[in-house]
Amino acid sequence: MSTAKKPARKPAAGKTKDDDIHPVARPFMWLLDERVRNGFMYFIGFATLISIAADFFIKRHGHFHFEEYKGFFAFFGFASFAFVVLMGWPLRRLTGRSEEYYPESTEDD
């Protein structure tokens, strides 16, 4: 039968958490650095600006005229994403219940 193992392995005595880092992950640990994480937003913001700037150098042919507005997809993507995320607050208030809301979830076989 397929069941998950419990619980997760915690560091053994005398070892730090970093001793258990997978060898493949080690060369990429800089990605988890606090400064890199903080700079991510600026990097992506800059990349977005570049992609918008590209609209001034290439002609995008769309099916609809509004597709051809400069930066249309960037604006639409940002607004859509923000709307979806921000709607999460009222939706969670409306539909969120405790984990034990359905009695079966706490039944122990």
Next chain:
Amino acid sequence: MTELLTMPINPAWAILLGGLMIAALPWHNARKAVMLIAPAVALYFWLKMNAYGDFSHLSIDTLGATLTTFRFDGLSRIWGLIFIIATFLNAIYALHERDRLQDSMSVLYGGAAMAAVFAGDLITLFIFWEITALTSVFLIFRTGTAAARNAGLRYLVMHIGSGVLLLAGAVLLHAQTGSWAFEHIGLEAGLAGWLILIGFGIKAAFPLLHSWLQDAYPKATITGTVVLSAFTTKMAIYALARGYAGTEILIYIGVVMALFPVFFAVIENDLRRVLSFSINNQLGFMVVGIGVGTTLGINGAAAHAFADVLFKGLLFMSMGAVLLRTGTVKASELGGLFRSMPITAFFCLIGAGSISAFPFLSAFVTKALILAAVADEGHWIVWLFLVFASAGVLEHAGIKIPYFSFFAHDSGRRVKEAPWNMLLAMGIAAFLSVFIGVNHRWLYALLPYANDYEPYSLGHIVGQMQLLLAAIFAFALLMRLGWYPSEKRMTILDIDWFWRKPGKALGKWVYAIIARLWAYSKQGLDKSLTGLSSMLATMLSPDGNFSRTIPTGALAVWAAALLTLALLGVYMAG
């Protein structure tokens, strides 16, 4: 002998036979070997059929009907291939498990889905439609919890119901047309068309009929969820493409399907449930393509179904590996697993990029077909909604899944990387997702209709990158501002609340009323029976009235009165 070798063979039989063998074989290694060999044999038959071209003549006459059990044409061909690939990947993914029931059911389930896709008539379709339900439910039951058992029962009710609607519609259709053939049905078939559409719609998780998916899939076993994600819903998409291409209502149903899950996925804490919402969302795109019904629309639905089996399977596989190693897929309890499971994280990122439609990954070349088909028909509002839904896909499947499990804050969990077989299955799925993205002509050549659409224009790449980069920027900004809803342990209610809470309460109330009425009527019946028996005893017992000696004179008077009454009755009637 030569005829036997060249005889067309339905690839599904190789899988179904394999499933039966796995159920019977007592040796673990032999069972695993059959799990791998069966799809390989099916692929051989598929390649042979592909060399033949269209084929739809394998018919049998039974019960007064001609059943076409094997139809290999442009539409069924691509679904058959992806089901073979999925069966193979699932077998690799499950190599570490020792569970005969689950192994056999997952293979039989894949074979039944394939047989349904190759069915040329509605009876054959119905039979395999129901077998998919009966076999797949064990993948949910096998988790062994009360929640899984109850979810499995709800799943079974919905899916058996879907089959019953299909059968009822097929019988009505046969009464109208005299044929069992599974061709275009459409809503012009009247009640029959509606019944079959709803039957298909249950399995395709249409809005309001969808809750079985988010209810059952996250409660299935680790490999069970991966297997389930491949077959049922894609089989339903095939059935819609075959029977309802160009049915306009599907455009609007598909838009709702693509839209509503993205909102629920944001607040869902169980990452396998997030992916279940994601299935619903991607199915929406396919349903829209079918609703548009042009050759480009059907091609788009077929191509996206093919790609979805791979990238969605890949995402479920990565979450399955996380569940296996950590014991949870709750976003609130994960984070930082990249340190322990970097290879799984990498494959998960490929899946996330594929579903988000990054250039050179699979959905970029498949979703574009659907959007182009919608735009070609001038449905600009539908088109805008689908682009909106694409940003939503990036949120839940592109960012939320990898970010909250492998990155985000470090949960401190240090676990082993996924088993080699899981990594291999993920690696193949990831490779195919990239391969399709780069070699889109290979996939386009498999589509039902000739396709000269070119997704790689500079304008398309720039537009898509704008959408994705700006959406990722929105994520980073909202996280920085603290406006992103934090992950919390909770139950998110869905449409099934109506039958799991008030519906259940109503059922209990009705049961109590019926029980009381029964008790009351039983009491009344008992009283009546007691009265009747005492009356009969009074009349017929040795001491009863009929045994009494009645004076002859009185008897004669009574007899005369009764005869007079009878005479009057006859006279009046005459």
